[in-house]
Amino acid sequence: MNRNRRNFLRTLGLSAITTQLPLSAQRNPSPTTILKPPRLKVGDTVGLISPAGYIDRKDIEDIKKDLAKLGLKVKLGAHVYNRYGYLAGSDANRAADVNAMFADSSVQAILPMRGGWGCNRILPLLDYSLIRTHPKIIIGLSDITSLLIGIYANSGLVTFHGPTGQSTWNPFTVDYVKRVLFNGEVFTLQNLKTSDNRTITPVQTITSGKARGKLVGGNLSVLSAMVGSPYLPSWKETILFVEEIGEEVYRVDRLLTQLKLAGILEQITGFVFGQCTDCDRLTRQNSQKDGEESLTLAQVLRDHIQPLGIPAWNGSMIGHIKDKFTLPVGVEVEIDASKGTIQLLESAVT
Numbered sequence: 001m002n003r004n005r006r007n008f009l010r011t012l013g014l015s016a017i018t019t020q021l022p023l024s025a026q027r028n029p030s031p032t033t034i035l036k037p038p039r040l041k042v043g044d045t046v047g048l049i050s051p052a053g054y055i056d057r058k059d060i061e062d063i064k065k066d067l068a069k070l071g072l073k074v075k076l077g078a079h080v081y082n083r084y085g086y087l088a089g090s091d092a093n094r095a096a097d098v099n100a101m102f103a104d105s106s107v108q109a110i111l112p113m114r115g116g117w118g119c120n121r122i123l124p125l126l127d128y129s130l131i132r133t134h135p136k137i138i139i140g141l142s143d144i145t146s147l148l149i150g151i152y153a154n155s156g157l158v159t160f161h162g163p164t165g166q167s168t169w170n171p172f173t174v175d176y177v178k179r180v181l182f183n184g185e186v187f188t189l190q191n192l193k194t195s196d197n198r199t200i201t202p203v204q205t206i207t208s209g210k211a212r213g214k215l216v217g218g219n220l221s222v223l224s225a226m227v228g229s230p231y232l233p234s235w236k237e238t239i240l241f242v243e244e245i246g247e248e249v250y251r252v253d254r255l256l257t258q259l260k261l262a263g264i265l266e267q268i269t270g271f272v273f274g275q276c277t278d279c280d281r282l283t284r285q286n287s288q289k290d291g292e293e294s295l296t297l298a299q300v301l302r303d304h305i306q307p308l309g310i311p312a313w314n315g316s317m318i319g320h321i322k323d324k325f326t327l328p329v330g331v332e333v334e335i336d337a338s339k340g341t342i343q344l345l346e347s348a349v350t
Contacts, residue, residue: 034214034330035156037109037135039349040181042071044108047101048165049077050088052143053116057081059166063113066169070178075107087118094118095125098147102127102134109181113165115142120222123147123231128154137181137349140164142245142320145218150231152216152330158348161218161241161318162326172323180326184347189325191317191340201275201323202315203340206301209311211270215333215342217241219319224258235267239335239342241327243274243319249283249297252276256304265304270311270335272342273301274318311337 046067048060064074077097082089101110123146132155138147139160148159160181163173172192179185192200216233217223220242226232244252259265276297287294295303298314305312313335317325328348335342 052118063165095122109137119146145222153233206312239270241272245320
């Protein structure tokens, strides 16, 4: 999600989501069965799309090289280079690329190039029946949260929170992509540690304990903007994970309050906060400039999450960071809030 996303949301508001739902893309009732996509294999083709912000041609060349190292081929969406203001083309064209990639039998996975803003606008235009009958991997983060959650909620397809095409495909990130999407491993995700077993990215326990549930989440701002829409899943007995970038602490407070007032937090069985990239820096900077005191992120999380009495922690390697996990949305997991671990209890792919 780029640095202008906050301005987009503030100026566009709910009036941006005005596209009517066509008959060809009727939304399914909440699926009762979860559907897993086939795993990736060397030689498979990845469809590159731009469902949110626009991209440069260099971005495509860079991700082609990264995917080639994994033995993967690339197919470009028909409108991947389009531009309409800050969006990568019209709502209809961006949605058409999503639907076309799911329908295309030569494509085994779909990789959005970047976030930014715009995916909420195309949720009514997606063909969820088509998606359910042509299950395949779709992965991303930031504004792509809309697609991951909307598709999971309305087709039952397991989706994946991980790198976009513009992300840093470094060894750590690629390793988790391989383990989850290629190998279908059932394993425990834990923050990087040094040779003397110290956690490089600190874990801060909010409430200790273990909990099980379906893993669901994504970017906090995007998730909050979806509240009240028909594109969110049932939150009963889920493990909610969220991350954020470039938001001052008071804004994170406001976003969590939205989830609380919507009745979401009271339904979940566990909570994981990933990284809040640049949040503390912006908060300190503006507090010093305005001469106002701020709550810390830890205080805000404690205020909202501790009263729930559920296992919870802060600091997981999720979000707008170079070293990031790939998390399957919709699979059963167990979290340990004392250790800061997420244990996959089932493979996310077939």
